[in-house]
Every structure is written in C-alpha cells, then in structure tokens.
Amino acid sequence: MWFNSFDFAVFFCIVLALYWVLSHRWQNLMLLAASYFFYGYWDWRFLSLIFFSTVVDYIAGLRMQRAIEEGGPQEARRKRFWLVVSMVKSLGLLGFFKYYNFFTGPLSDALAPFGIDASLLHLDIVLPVGISFYTFQTMSYTIDIYRGVMKPTRRFFDFALFVSFFPQLVAGPIERASALLPQILGKRRFRRAQFCDGLHLMFWGLFEKVFVADNLARFVNQVFDSPDPSAFAVLCGVWAFAFQIYCDFAGYSHIARGCAKCMGFELRLNFNMPYIAANPREFWARWHISLSTWLRDYLYISLGGNRKGKVKTYRNLALTMFLGGLWHGAAWNFVLWGVYHGALLIIHRLFEPVLKCINLGRSRVLAAVWRVARIIIMFHLVCLGWVFFRARSMDQIYLMLGNVLKLRGAVDLSLLQPLALYALPLVLAETMQRLFGRDGALGTWGSFVWLKCIGYALLAYLLVYYGASASSFIYFQF
Template sequence: MSFVDTSFVGFFAVVFAVYWLLASQRRLQNVVLLLASVVFYAWIHPWMAFLLLGSALLDYVCALRIADHREHGNRWMVVSVVGNIGTLAFFKYNDFFVASTADALSAMGFAVHTHTLGIFLPIGLSFYTFQTMAYTIDVWREQLDVRRDLLDYLVFVCFFPQLVAGPVERASNLLPQVEQPRRFDVDQIASGLGLALFGAFKKVVIADTMAPYVNAIFAVPEPSWAMIWAAALGFTIQVLADFSGYTDMARGCARMLGFELMENFDHPYLATSPMDFWRRWHISFSTWLRDYVYMPLSFAPWVRRWLTIPGTGYWTPFWHTARALTITMFLSGLWHGSTWNYVVWGLYYAVIGTAWVGIQQRVPRKTRKSRDWRPVLVPTMFVFTVMGMMIFREPSVARVIQHFFSNPFAGTADQWLIAGSMLAICAAGAVPMIGFLLFDLYVRPHVQDHPWFLPVRTASWTIAVICLFVFVRPTQEDFIYFQF
C-alpha cells in the first residue's frame, strides 16, 4: 500500500476516525497506531512485518541492557550495530557483493559460477534499521533515557507515516510525542491535509508525469548527448518532486494524527555549495550521517592516527574534511543502493565538497564578502547537482562516463527533436515546482492571517484534487526512495 493508492485513502480514513474517537485515551490510541502500522507494512510484505518487529525488539533489548548494565554497554551497542548492519547487508548487499566479487574474479581470468540468492529488499529496511540503531546509540551515549514501555517504543519505530521512506526520525523528537497525549486541533489537521494533498500533487502530477519520458530516454542504448542531459535535467526535477512529495505526505498524515515529523527538504536546488546541498537535501538522513558517522569518525582515535600534521598529532581542517567527507559520502552512496553508480555518486560529492573547501580557503575574505555571490553560486551548484543526478540515475558507470565525454553537438534530427521535447517537459514540470518554491518563500509568510486565505486555500485544494483525478494513472510509478 503506497500513499497514492486509493486503498491508502480508505485505510487512513478508518485509522483517522478510530484514532480520534479515542482522543482522551493515549494508550488505546497508541494501540491503534501500532496495529495500523503493522497492517500497513504487512499489506506490502506479509512476512516482513516479523523482520520489522524483530529489528525493533533487538534495539529495545540492547538499549535496556545498556542502561541497566553500563559496564557491558559497549558489548550491547556492538550487538545492535552488528545486528542492524548485518540485516541490512544480508538483504541489500548480499547479491551485490557476490556479483561484484564474481566480476572481479572473472576479470582476473578465473572461471566463476555464482549463485546470487535473488533476495528482495524489504521496503523501508534501510530507514527503520537506522532509526532503531540511532536510538540504541543515543542511550549508549547517555543522551537519551532508555524506554521501558514496549508499546510506546514500538509505535516510535513502526509509525506508519514515516515507516517506509523516512524521514529518519530521532528518538528525541518522536518518542516524547508518542508519550504525550495528542490534542484534536482542527487547524493542525487542516494544515496536515493541505501538506499531504500537495505532496500527492507533486508525486502524481509532476513526478509520475515526467517519469515515463525520463525512463524512455535512459533506456535508449545510444542516446545523443543532448537527449541524455535533457533527461538528466528531467530526472533532477522528478526526483525532488517524488521524494519531497512523499515526505510532505508523510508529514501531512502524521500532522493529522497530532505528530510533527522533522523537515526533510529545504529548497535543495537553491544550495550555494555541495555542503549546503546536503544541508538541504534529505535532511533527516544527512544529519543522521553527521551525528552517527561523520562526528564519531572525526574524533575516533583509530581514524586520528592517519595523516596528522607532522609532529602535532592534529589534522589540518582541509585534510580532515577531505578524509571524513570521503568516508561519509562513500557510505551515503552505498546506503542508497547496491550498484556501483551510487558509490561513484557518493564519491563525486566528496570530491566536489573537498574542492569547495579548498577553493574557499584560497579566496580572500575581502573578495568573498565584497558582494552577494548567490546569483553565481546557485546556478553553478545546480549544474553540479544535475551532473550528480546523472550518476545517480544511470546504473552503468561505463555509460555515465560515456555521457560525460560524448560530443555535445552530435545527433540526428530525431535525436534533437527528442531532446527538445524533453526540455519542454522539464519546463512543464519546473513551473509548478518553482511556483511552490516562490509561494513558500514570498507568499506563505504574509497570507496566513489574511481574510482571503481560507477561500484561496479551498480553491487551491480543489484544483489539486481535480489535477490528481486527471493525472492519476493505473500504472503508478513507485516512489523512487522506496528502493533504498
């Protein structure tokens, strides 16, 4: 069951009604949420609900052990990390490692007969293992009190609006909300409904309308340079509409149930640097990497031993950034998918991120502060983002290299026509996305209390619903981030 299925609308309506009928009884509400979450998940993979609950219970037990026996804390922390990463590795990377090793061996001239297991990736696994692992680490770091109430804890892990593709919630944000009574607030519910509705609009009307054209061009065996880069631009728009649309639906549904989930996007295509992009894109995941990978790596004794400034034992900030960014972005790439292009994509951000730090250090402060550089930096960074999306979208690394280095002016008349049509589709997709952006930045802050707000909002909701009916297709595309 996906957020844009009609079955989800029915499911949510029932959960919503039952949940608010029990408004004064928080425990019963949590029982409803847990049952709904398990049904939601089992709807997709009946047996995998056990994996979800198993993963949740592993961290429940580990965190309790850590809190009760601090002297063995490290041991239980390792159990949690190995258990979670091991589960992820088995389901997500098993076939990848087998196939890659076989490729490497056959490249060296060994005859290899492999059996990949053909294991499918349970949806949301990458998201909920990260969430529960972070819970255990927070307890281990003594930054969070351990939770003994199993029901509340399970609702935090399995909460269906954010279960399958994030936001990767922190226990410190979501758990207290699970433990507090929720208040029925019409304004909050209306705001959640609007958020979910426009999230669906972004997904169905923009992302899914662009997807078939982008997919068709990426499936062409030998596309011209103009065609493939027009498609990469299309994918850049599509993936933002898809993923931020999904996040808006998740946050909107949660808000209708009285929960506030964290922001996942902050206008990423307005970024002025690679670092800035990661501050604005998939924020719940990038801050997760910051807190649980980048920070520990930066201060871990075994990492600090490498390449310190001679004689001091300290790193220069530049080399420090290069090293920590490379490891973090490599892991980020690997998290996204089990094909090499994702690894290359992660390393690409490490390279441009490090280059950016180097450039910044060399440009005198006077020049940097002499004027507002955003009109130059934003479009430049956008070009780098589109190049990144090319690597992200194209599974074959060999083809990525080909796309970067083929002749930009080559192409038959038909190929130019296709490239032109793709650009037109990009423009059609970009217009509503830019409209949302301008609305967020310049209109929303001023209209909230205006007497016209209510009628205009109702009209815009009506238009969105009509568009959803017009654009919805039987062969709906899955959310791009469901595969991760």
C-alpha cells in the same frame, strides 16, 4: 500500499477515524497494529524482521541503561557490548538483505578465472521495503542511549510503534528517538491548525508525486532508454530527473509529515528547497535532511569530524559520502554518486577561503547575481551527480556525458515542453509560498483565503485530471 493509492486512502481514513475516538493508550496500540498491517501489506514475512529488530534494540537499550545506572568498572564494557549487539544486528540485517549479492557477485567473478564456481554463493534475496530507514532509526536509538543523550523507554509497545510508525516507516524521514518517542509517550491533542497543515502537506505531497514526478518520469525514461540521445536531450532528461527525484522523495516526505500531523505528531522537515543551494554544503543541509544529519551525527562526527586536521576532515567527508552513496543501493552507480558528492564537498572546503575573498562591494544587485550564478552552477553540479544516480551502467554514463561534451545532435526545443508543463507549476507554487512566507502558504488558514481556494482548485485540477497513474516511490527501493 503506496501513499498515492486508493488502498492507502481507505486505510488512512479508517485509521484516522479510529485514532481520534480512542484514548492515548489505545491510540498507540491501534497505531502499532495499523503500522504492522501497513508494512505487512507488501509482504507479511518481513514483519518478523521488524519485530526482531524491535526486540533486540528494546533489550539493548534497557541493558545499556541498567549498566549506566549500576555504574562500576564494568559499565563501559557492558554498554559497549550491548551497543555492539545492536549494531551487529542492524548492520547484519542491512548487510545481508541489501549488500550480500553486491559483494558476492564480484567475488564470484574474481574466483571464476581460477576455476572456482562461486555461483552457489548467489542467493535470491528480496529486499525488505524500508529496511535502510528503520535500521538507521533504531541505530540512532541505541547510539543515543550509549552516548547518554537519552534514556530508553520501558514501554515495549510504544517502542515498537517508534520503530514501525507507518507514515515514515518505508521512506523516512529518519526520525530520532529523542524527537519521536516523547511524542508517542505523551498525549496528543487535536489542534485544528495542525490538522489543516497536515492535510495541506498531504495534498502538496501528492501533487509533487502524482503530477510532477510521475509525469516527468515518462520523459526521463524516454531519454534514459534512448540508445543515443542528443546533447540537448540529455540535458533536458537530467533536468527533468532532478525535478522527478526531488518531487518523488519530497512528495513522500510531505505526505508522511502530513499524515503524522493529522494525528498530532510532528516529523522533521526532510527537504528545504534543495535546488536553491549555492554550494555543496548548503545542498546537503537542504536535501534529505534526516539522512544527512544522521550521517553527520553518527558517522562523520564519530570518525572525528573536522577536529583532527584538514586531511582527516577530507577523509571523513569522503568516507561519509561514500557510505551515504552505498546506503542508497547496492550498485556501483550509487557508490560513484556518493564519492562524487564527497569530492564536491572537499573541493568546496578547499576553495571556500577563495570564494569568501570575492568582494562585490555593497551592491545588492551584484550580490544577487552572484548568488543566482552560484545556484545555477550548483544545480548543474547536482544534475551531473544525478546522471550517475539514474544511469543503468557505466557505458551509459560515458555515452551521455560524451554526447553532452561533443554537443551531439540538434537542439530540439520541444524537449523543454515536459519541464514547462510539469516542473514550472511546482517552481511557481513553491516560490509563491516562500515569497509570502507562512501567511502565503496554502496550508495556512489566515489571509488570502479566497485566493488560496483558487490556488488549491488549480492544483487539484492538475493533480486529479493530469496526474499520472499510481506508481511506486523511487526511494522505496532504498
């Protein structure tokens, strides 16, 4: 059930109508049932996975807490045991469903020259939707209990709702138990401003997904399916993909946050205008924030972070980004993308002192120009990463980058048309909302109401009459 489908519209209206007439306890039970229905709508067989994951982490959380409360010399060992149980379960599920064939494939190839037929190792495994997201979410729960950051809940159904909460179940944002569980356990009140904000976010997310991402997708597919695109076509295709993937994923996050807000929940911001980042570090503070902070808190810091000298810091950065890339999918292009971003972060750290030395005096204009220049450079570095991300093979990466470097083919300005048609309205609308601050945001019901009404009408027209037909979200595959 995609957020941009008729089925979801009906589903959400029913859930919302029921939600606000029920008491808190029944609200949670109904949401749990709705979340399982939502997940089972794709493939009911995978409900057993999410249930298994819930049960194991629920028990592990309680056992760790008991070990903490009972204390004694065995505390650390018992806590570690239950953490390992939880991690083995989470990483085992993820490893099997997502990476099994990725690792057995090369193994099979490697054994073939020795006459060993390892093709039997290959299994036709269907990747359960959203497994990477809810696995990371449950991992953060047990790790936080292990670290003593939070206490587990004894209410099983509420914990099950935390794991399966449908707005963010299949593509994030990856919520921390410390942020979402208290909201589930506590009573929610209907607040008009929050509800309106939620509706706005859903509308805006749909606009990003249906109008911008899905329309750009057609152009991007054309370029990436072309056997020998010109340099300018590659540039336009990659720019378009940058906006497509941003709007696809940010659109999903906005709808997820909007749905949650309509029910009185607050989910974390997942995207914060990532393409205005002036350096790799800033980019990762703005892009897929819930994943990047998860990787920082549970991987990078666990590896030692930047506390053990420069070399180890760089190693930790590289390893974190390598695993971050692998998290996106079991394919070498994602690994390459992760490694590339790791390299960018390391290079930025290396040159940071040099960049800080650049003295522009007191000129605001010069500072602004310098900032814009860095944004443009960073945007293109990110775009280079998107080539690795989107390409289907290494050959395609060589071909596309080779064509750009050789300036192959003529400049066809008509290729800019899809960008002007679909990406420009997005850039304008986002810039307007940022320029006027919260008061200027379409979602707020304060000043400029009549102007906002006109803005909504324009966006609604583009969304309804020029939106591409329903298609899956890119991040569902992760």
